[in-house]
Amino acid sequence: MTEEHFIVALVEDRPGVMQRIAGMLRRRNFNIDSISVGSTEIPGISRITMTVHGDRLTLEQVMKQLNKLIEVVKVSELRQEESVVRELALIKVNVKSERARAEVVQYASIFRARIVDVSKQSMTVEITGDEEKLRAFIELMRSYGIIEIARTGKVIMARGARNVRVREMK
């Protein structure tokens, strides 16, 4: 059965590490829907969050093949229901009329989004949330005319006691 899986990989922050990962995923024909990279609590270690579509076997292979890369320090699967999943999007919308402007501000406040830039022609909204929330908000914005969207890709963190950390680092 194919479904969406979340994989978190902690990797050494070295030149080429993203190319190694991207190259491996392409070569082995794995389908990655979203990927995001950022730093972690440990200097020199980056955290990659990716969502993979596929059955259990595919998920296992992706994780094992990731683990085989020398610069990949740790690979974990996080289940959506046991985790916090967030994504940030910047959405620039057309707001030519006063009314449009007011409505966008209102929607933003309902969605707990923020207006981060305003011009005569447009407004840029920053919104954070899970996939559903972002989708719903973007749908609403479409009627005004979306000029640009920039999304970070998802990041995920297990709730409560479970952690994805590097055990020992020299």
Added chain:
Amino acid sequence: MAVMKGADAVVQALEREGVEVVFGIPGGASIPLYDSLYSSGIRHILMRHEQGAAHAADGYARVLGRAGVCSATSGPGATNLTTGIANAYMDSSPVVAITGQVATPFIGRDAFQETDVIGITMPITKHNFQVRSVAEIPEVIKKAFHIAQTGRPGPVLIDLPKDMQEGVAEIEFPEEVSLVGYRPTYEGHPKQIKEAARAILDAERPVILAGGGVIISGASAELMRLAEFIPAPVVTTLMGKGSFPESHPLSLGVLGMHGRREANHAVTESDLLIAVGTRFSDRSTGMVSCFAPEAKVIHIDIDPAEIGKNVKAHIPVVGDARRVLARLLQVLAEMKRKGRSREWIEKVKLWKREFEPELDYDDVPLKPHRVIKEIMEFLGEDDVVTTEVGQCQMWAHCYMRRSKPRTFISSGGLGTMGFGFPAAIGAKVAKPEVKVLDVAGDGSFLMNIQELATAVENSINVIVAVFDNRYLGMVRQWQELFYDRRYSAVDLGSSPDFVKVAEAFGAFGIRVEKPGEIKDALKQAADSGKPAVVDFVIERECNIFPMVPPGKCLKEVIG
């Protein structure tokens, strides 16, 4: 701690790793390295093509079980290495490749002979490094050898920008290195081993499938004990050939597309497959959906990613083959065994007798079978056979008995024509005291024939046995069988005269056309005191059988 030049640090680091030989070709971007090699104790063997250097390092590594080193300059030198690196990667061979690179300030500017060798070799190396500071050289080299030789071995490339070779720094040689992201699992999980033992005791028709991992981990003795303890017949893959003596009553030889019928039959009818150190290549399994259809599969491998990749494992054991088998034997010895009927073993032995192939042909032109038979008689069990790729390789694979690990060296995963001869050179350098013979096709030999100069200049006296059918025979066979005999681009014509080519290079050359001459020709080649080419003129359209056609089950053998 001492102040020294980067190139000197490289050479000293190599010496500390026990490197005795480097196979390579210098160039602009590696001149400083070669300057340091010049006054070192390391022997450099100048090859005539970098592909030859990589294959020679690979052959060397496979014979000795430790890293073989090759070197090339930047750009074309580095790209010429790539086939050899890919070959080593597919067959898990510990090759360390050192490439020169343009100086750091030139990188990214399309400088003369600049290539992104790091990018190019990412998918065909276990890991690669580009040196970014002179001071890190010893650590990089130590890591490279560690990665190449441990866990599941594989090639590692070190890219050395010219300014790193020329630069000077305080150099310290670390005793060991730690890699947070690299910790191979050696010990099998006790629970899994116990479960494997139980399955073994419960099985009625067990078969052991031994792959290259058995050879790499040095598990042949444990494998033998396990086979005799159960008792179970043993089949091997191409990479596993030699891990179990093919003269042993329990040996069924190789399985796969051109495997022995008895091996393919046994695997297909088995109820338990004990697979050790194999990645279940499609050439070994045939169609996966009908591979060992009735068997429970125990899969022992050091690479967790191999478990479940191609064939479902019911009892996976991740670990080093030798350690896992040793532990398994202990566990088995402690468990109560029930008597097992000998029916299975008897059946297998019957197949073995029934399918014993005829090799003793007297035909002219020669049958390859006869040549294989005489080569077998000519070689001792410690001598090394390498192969090229094609029918020649498969004749050796299927018919030639080998009894010891590391005495059958072949390009399994990549199927690289041109591998056998330079690999033979590497093997002979590794073990000068044994005979080394390359089972060659005429097409394959031409792909690295320039290495005759290397062999002659360095008195590396290997024997190339050319199975001369004037065809790209394996392709022709497929065209004959599956494409209505439409022989498209497979006829090699009459050029060259291999005897004259050999002589022109200063090697010994001899042509053999009659079966009665084979033995003497091989002896003359061995006694010539030179590298030798024996040109066996074989039946042009002789096919390699048995064969499992592509996309078929192991049992659907033709020929």
